[in-house]
Amino acid sequence: MAKLKRGMSKISEDDPTALSTYGGRSDLKSMMTMNTKKEKNMSPEGGPTKLKKYKIRPSADPDRKAETKWMTHAQIQDEAMKRSKNWIDAGTGDLGRVYLEIIGCDNLPNLDSGGLVGNKTDSYVTAVFEDCVLKTDVIADKLSPRWMPWSKRAFALRVMHSSSQIHLGIFDYDTGYDDHDAIGRVSIDLSNFHPYTEYLLHYDIYNTDVWKDRKARGSITVRLMIEYENERGLLLSALTLPPPSFHVNLPLKKDFHVVRYAATGQMGAKKYGLQQINKYIEELMTYQRALFYIQDGLKSIILWRGHHPVSICSCTIKLPIRSLLVFVAAVIVVEHPKYLLSFILASLGLVLSSSLGFRRNSPSKWVRCRTYHYYLRTLIFGKGISPPQTIEPYENAEEFKEFERNWEEKVKTYEEEAEKARIENLKKQEEYQKEMAAIGDFNVDISTKGGGGVMGTGVTIDPFAALWVQIQTILEQVISIMRFVRNVVIWEESYIAFWITTSLYLLAILCLFVPWGWLILWTTRILVWTFLGPWMMCVDIFWHSYFKQKLQEMKEEGEKAQQEQLDLLKMQARTAREDAKKLKVLKKAMFGAYISNVPTFKTSRYKSIPLLASEAKPISAAKLKKEKASWNVTRVKGQHLEGAMIPTIEDTVHPEREGEESVPVVDGIPLDVDDDVANAAGETKPLINGNKKPIYTA
Numbered sequence: 001m002a003k004l005k006r007g008m009s010k011i012s013e014d015d016p017t018a019l020s021t022y023g024g025r026s027d028l029k030s031m032m033t034m035n036t037k038k039e040k041n042m043s044p045e046g047g048p049t050k051l052k053k054y055k056i057r058p059s060a061d062p063d064r065k066a067e068t069k070w071m072t073h074a075q076i077q078d079e080a081m082k083r084s085k086n087w088i089d090a091g092t093g094d095l096g097r098v099y100l101e102i103i104g105c106d107n108l109p110n111l112d113s114g115g116l117v118g119n120k121t122d123s124y125v126t127a128v129f130e131d132c133v134l135k136t137d138v139i140a141d142k143l144s145p146r147w148m149p150w151s152k153r154a155f156a157l158r159v160m161h162s163s164s165q166i167h168l169g170i171f172d173y174d175t176g177y178d179d180h181d182a183i184g185r186v187s188i189d190l191s192n193f194h195p196y197t198e199y200l201l202h203y204d205i206y207n208t209d210v211w212k213d214r215k216a217r218g219s220i221t222v223r224l225m226i227e228y229e230n231e232r233g234l235l236l237s238a239l240t241l242p243p244p245s246f247h248v249n250l251p252l253k254k255d256f257h258v259v260r261y262a263a264t265g266q267m268g269a270k271k272y273g274l275q276q277i278n279k280y281i282e283e284l285m286t287y288q289r290a291l292f293y294i295q296d297g298l299k300s301i302i303l304w305r306g307h308h309p310v311s312i313c314s315c316t317i318k319l320p321i322r323s324l325l326v327f328v329a330a331v332i333v334v335e336h337p338k339y340l341l342s343f344i345l346a347s348l349g350l351v352l353s354s355s356l357g358f359r360r361n362s363p364s365k366w367v368r369c370r371t372y373h374y375y376l377r378t379l380i381f382g383k384g385i386s387p388p389q390t391i392e393p394y395e396n397a398e399e400f401k402e403f404e405r406n407w408e409e410k411v412k413t414y415e416e417e418a419e420k421a422r423i424e425n426l427k428k429q430e431e432y433q434k435e436m437a438a439i440g441d442f443n444v445d446i447s448t449k450g451g452g453g454v455m456g457t458g459v460t461i462d463p464f465a466a467l468w469v470q471i472q473t474i475l476e477q478v479i480s481i482m483r484f485v486r487n488v489v490i491w492e493e494s495y496i497a498f499w500i501t502t503s504l505y506l507l508a509i510l511c512l513f514v515p516w517g518w519l520i521l522w523t524t525r526i527l528v529w530t531f532l533g534p535w536m537m538c539v540d541i542f543w544h545s546y547f548k549q550k551l552q553e554m555k556e557e558g559e560k561a562q563q564e565q566l567d568l569l570k571m572q573a574r575t576a577r578e579d580a581k582k583l584k585v586l587k588k589a590m591f592g593a594y595i596s597n598v599p600t601f602k603t604s605r606y607k608s609i610p611l612l613a614s615e616a617k618p619i620s621a622a623k624l625k626k627e628k629a630s631w632n633v634t635r636v637k638g639q640h641l642e643g644a645m646i647p648t649i650e651d652t653v654h655p656e657r658e659g660e661e662s663v664p665v666v667d668g669i670p671l672d673v674d675d676d677v678a679n680a681a682g683e684t685k686p687l688i689n690g691n692k693k694p695i696y697t698a
Contacts (some may be wrong), residue, residue, distance in 0.1 A: 038069060046188040058137070061150045068148075071453060080083060080104055080146040084154030086630045090132040092638035095158030095237065096228040098190060100127065100166060102136050102153045104146040105205070108218040111181045112141070122173040123183065125220070128263045129166050129245050130599055131159045133255075138173045143218075153264050155635070160640070162238045162495040163601050164246075165189055169262025170205055170220060179257050182207060184217045186608045190226065191494045192369050197388040198619045199224045209265050209604040219611070225619065232382040238495035246598035248639050249591035256594035262599045272469045280475040283605060287482055296410075301326050302351070322350055322357075342511040349504035354490050356501075363399035365391050367608045369491045375498040388618030395611045401567060480603060486636040487602050497551060591639050621623035 020634050039052040053070040060068040069078065102125050112119045123145050137152045147153035157166065166188040172181040182530045184205035193199060199225055204216040228234065250256040260265040299305070306318025327349070332405035333343045357627040359369050370386070378384035488500065539547065587595070 037071075057140075057150065060213075061148070063150075064241055071520065081626060084149045084150045085632055086150065086152065086573075087154045087156050087633045088134055088152075088636055089156045089158070089633050090134055090636040090638060091129060091158030091160070092131055092640040093158040095162075095230045095234045096159040096226060097196075098129075098157040098159060098166065099225040100155045100157060100167075101223040102127075102147050102168075103200075103221040103223055104144070105170060105218055105220045106144045108143045108145075108170070108205075110143060111183065118541055120574075121183070121240075124171055124173055126169045126171065126258050127155060127157075127166060128169070128248065128259055130160050130164050130598060131248060131640040132157070132636065133248050133250070133259050134636075158638070159190075159234065161240070161244055161600060162191065162234045163243075163493060166597075167263045167598070168220065168222075169258060170218075171258060176434055177254075177352070179254055179268075182258075182261050185209070185262055185265060186220060187602075187604055188224070188608065189492070189602065193224065194386045194389045194616075195226045195227050195228050195424065196552070196619055196621055196624065197225065197616050198613065199616045201614045203608050204611065206606070209606045210283070225624065229622065231384060235378050235495060235498075238499055243600050244640075246600060246640070247587070247595050249587050249597060250594045250596065251592035253594055256596055260596040263596060264487045265604070272472050274468065277468065277472050277475060280472070280479050283479060284475075284482065287486065292412055296354075298354075300354060300357075309441075322354065326350065338516045339512060341516070342508040345504050345508035349501050349508065350490065352491075352497060352501045352504070355489055356497070359491055363396040363403050364612065365389070365395065366612070366614060367400075369494050372498065372501065375495070376502070379502075389616045390618060391614070391616040393615045394612050396570070400612065483603055483605065484601060492607060587639065587641065599647050 035057075036052060036053050037055075038050040038052050038116040040311075041049055051072060053072050054076065055070055056068055056076075060066075068079070087099075105123060105125075108121050108123055111121050120141040120143055122138055122140045123142065126134045127134045127136075134155050135152075135384075136147055139147070168186045168188065170185065172183060174180050186203045186205060188201070188203075195503045200221065202219055202221050205218045205220055206214050207217055208214055248259060250259055257267065300320075302325050304323040305319040306320050308319045309316050328557055329339075329343050329346060333339050353372065356369065358385040359367065360371065362368055374384040374386055484493070484494060488497045491497045563687055584595070
């Protein structure tokens with residue numbers, strides 16, 4: 001109870017918690033429903049008092065109806081923090097599970113201010129993870145809702161890729177044809193959470209992750225636990241090429257808009273124009289902050305600043321290990337230039353390691369990422385040393401604020417100096433233009449000016465209006481690349497950053513054993529003795545009699561092989577397009593007509609970081625296993641399909657039996673395809689029965 005109050009504001013007297021399985025009720029019946037009552041109670045002093053209680057909707061706990069039908073504020077808070085009873089097991093992955101519980105929200109904006117008195121936001125949360133979409137119950141007319149343990153709020157998500165995030169969208173439920181109003185969204189990065197740790201996380205809710213001057217629209221509290229089944233497989237999933245592409249289908253357009261906003265932040269049709277272009281340009285300008293990370297890392301190396309803590313006689317000192325390594329390497333390169341390539345590769349690896357060290361030195365444990373040794377041990381032994389975390393609410397809060405304040409001052413100083421230099425440069429250019437205008441033009445035009453028409457009236461037509469879409473599309477692609485590179489450099493994409501850092505170090509070591517001098521010497525010798533000797537006269541003599549004809553034959557053979565390769569690529573591309581079309585049609589028939597993309601990598605401009613009020617405590621594997629045994633679990637398969645001609649959910653295709661005709665089976669249902677529907681090309685009718693309805697149901 002006390003821990004909950006530190007992170008979640010207490011429900012006000014005029015906004016008690018109440019649940020509803022459906023939302024958007026603004027009719028008279030909803031407004032006139034009695035939500036509160038007062039009961040007589042004895043105060044601690046012995047005198048009678050009236051205790052205010054609130055009705056729990058949509059219903060009380062089925063196992064404790066009398067006890068949970070009416071509850072006080074304190075009881076509601078305590079009840080919301082209990083472990084959920086009903087869980088939805090969703091997704092397709094087999095690398096681990098994430099246990100997510102939506103506890104509640106605080107201080108949401110009122111998006112239903114119109115209508116009768118008491119009409120407030122009807123909030124619910126949509127969770128999008130890889131190939132599955134899940135939604136909580138709707139809580140009607142509450143700005144600080146709480147979801148109870150027996151309500152629809154708990155999800156066990158199966159992990160397929162190391163970079164996947166949980167996208168949470170908070171919405172105001174609306175009936176009719178209007179879209180549900182978006183309150184805001186949060187993206188939870190899972191890469192830095194430790195297994196067998198119970199996290200109580202608080203996040204600010206923002207309605208955009210693009211604009212610089214954004215304001216929080218309340219907060220959300222979730223409880224999260226992670227259980228890995230294959231840590232090495234999770235690490236290796238970052239090397240999957242091409243990376244998995246996640247899409248989810250929705251049957252309704254309103255749901256499609258909700259999922260797309262929760263996953264990508266886009267609500268409604270994409271907008272094009274100068275405002276969006278200026279927004280992207282402003283973001284590109286902010287990437288100069290990457291220079292601050294590089295400068296800080298170089299300064300720490302050049303100035304021999306300590307970073308590696310070592311305990312000596314109960315005293316902890318930081319040793320400048322990187323500076324020592326760079327100094328030794330530089331001395332070796334000066335004396336032996338053949339090691340230059342190894343030095344460059346190792347330096348790039350050290351830049352990434354320095355960025356990791358910067359993250360690790362943050363006073364806030366919510367900003368730190370895992371160590372390089374954890375990923376290395378996971379790769380070698382299959383399991384890293386990752387003990388459960390213990391983080392107290394507001395741990396190192398003052399130190400973190402001071403750390404952030406000092407860093408922002410450095411950034412501000414650099415930006416002010418850059419802006420000052422830019423203004424001075426503009427002034428010099430203006431003065432130069434004025435001087436050139438005073439001199440005048442040597443070529444004097446005596447032709448008649450003016451005239452009329454559109455140009456003469458001063459009305460201009462923007463010739464670039466048709467280019468805005470192309471320019472914005474190019475900027476979006478550049479922004480996506482820049483965001484990905486930034487996330488790798490600062491270890492937001494920690495698994496990919498580990499692989500790049502490790503590759504740089506390995507290449508640097510391998511290059512040490514390459515005899516570059518010998519290779520260069522013999523390469524140049526071969527080139528000189530082959531193409532610059534007097535025997536090139538023979539080449540000239542036999543060019544027309546033999547070499548020219550032979551080269552022509554080789555050219556024709558090469559062109560033929562190139563054309564065959566091109567035809568093969570065309571066929572592969574055609575097959576891929578046909579498979580994609582079949583997959584799209586089948587997914588529409590199985591899951592819905594509207595398709596939304598779910599980003600595989602982190603593509604947001606701003607990362608959602610847990611607030612300092614968040615906390616973490618260990619939970620043993622035995623205790624988690626015991627709790628899971630008491631859960632009421634409902635399995636919901638993900639929408640990731642396997643196969644090409646006949647995609648299936650997971651591994652449900654039965655292997656062909658010897659001597660029997662192969663009949664594809666999905667979820668125990670055979671595909672009854674008549675022989676007489678096959679044409680000469682071997683194609684069959686679509687997987688739709690005679691009533692024009694899908695054979696499968698999601």
